[in-house]
Each structure stands twice: as C-alpha cells, then as structure tokens.
Amino acid sequence: MPLAQPNRLPIIGVMGSGYHPHEDKAQTLGRWLASKGVHLLTGGGQGTMLQVSQAFFKTEGRAGKTIGVLPANKERNGPKTGYPNDWVEIPIVTHLPHSGKKGQHELSRNHINILSSDLIVALPGSSGTSSEVQLALKYGKPVIAFIDFRLDIPDLPEDVPQAKDLSELEAFFNSHLN
DSSP, X not given: OOSSXXXXXXXXXXXXXXSOOOHHHHHHHHHHHHTTTOEEEEOSOSTHHHHHHHHHHHSTTOOOXXXXXXXXXXXXXXXXXXXXXXXXXXXXEXXXXXXXXXXXXXXXXXXXXXXXXXXXXXXXXXXXXXXXXXXXXXXXXXXXXXXXXXXXXXXXXXXXXXXXXXHHHHHHHHHHHO
C-alpha cells in the first residue's frame, strides 16, 4: 500500500548534518530525488540540508519543490539565523527553537520534519540526525541511512537499513512508495 496519497507527490525528508556538507552524498541524493517526482523536505539550514536542496533545485525537469522546516530564533520573531538556505522554495517558519541534542524535545521542529515526510533518508550527521532517526522509528515512518559507515550517525539503531549506493536506495523506495 502506498504511503503517499495518490493525488500528490510523495514528500521525502532528508536529515543530516547542519554543519558538514558531505557534498558527494548529499548532491548525489538531491539529483536522484529530483528525478523521482517527489518533494524534498529538510530542516532548511546549512551543511547537508543546503547541499541536497541545491542539487535538487538545480536538476532540470524536476516535478517537486524544496521545503524547509525552520527552527525559531528565541531572541526575535522569525527563523534562526542562517535559515532558510537559498535553495528552499517553501519555508515553513516555526516557533520551535530546539535541535541537536534536544532534537526529540517537544519544542523541536524535528517532529514536524518526520511527521510531514512519507519516507526519511538520513545522511551523515550527529545528535540532531540521530534524534530524527529515533523519531522516525517512534512514528513508524520508513527510514534508511544513506551512509558509508554505521558510525556516520551516532547510535544508529541496528534495525535501520543502510544504503551505500543509489541501487540500494531505489530498492527501499520501491518497497515503501509503490
């Protein structure tokens, strides 16, 4: 049974480091997703979020949009400094300031990232990425780690599958979205 509704494109959430770009993996994933007729959802920031969004946005013929769920700046009304990156077409501004080690806190936008996605791909990252993977499991969302080594995401649960290349991602997508 398909996860996405038949009258809309699936939303693929890509979670990963907000600091380290992991350009090769993130850009490869962004281009590949753009060719799949999906929307891309990220946290809208820097690092892998910027890289995957840029590659997705620049892919000719894509059907989907780039969506960014933005953390709040506690000191002023609006998004945290550095958000959204230049490639986010649909920014979703939240009142939720927490991320990183507080990524599962009720005041974290990570809940929205996961609940709004039909399928989640985790790129290399740290505590924030780890919290998003944990939330995907909690909410019963299909999640796969697109990484070279399991240590690329701290505390990655054994039951989260790992894809090292696009053929493994393709098989996962086909089993969950078709």
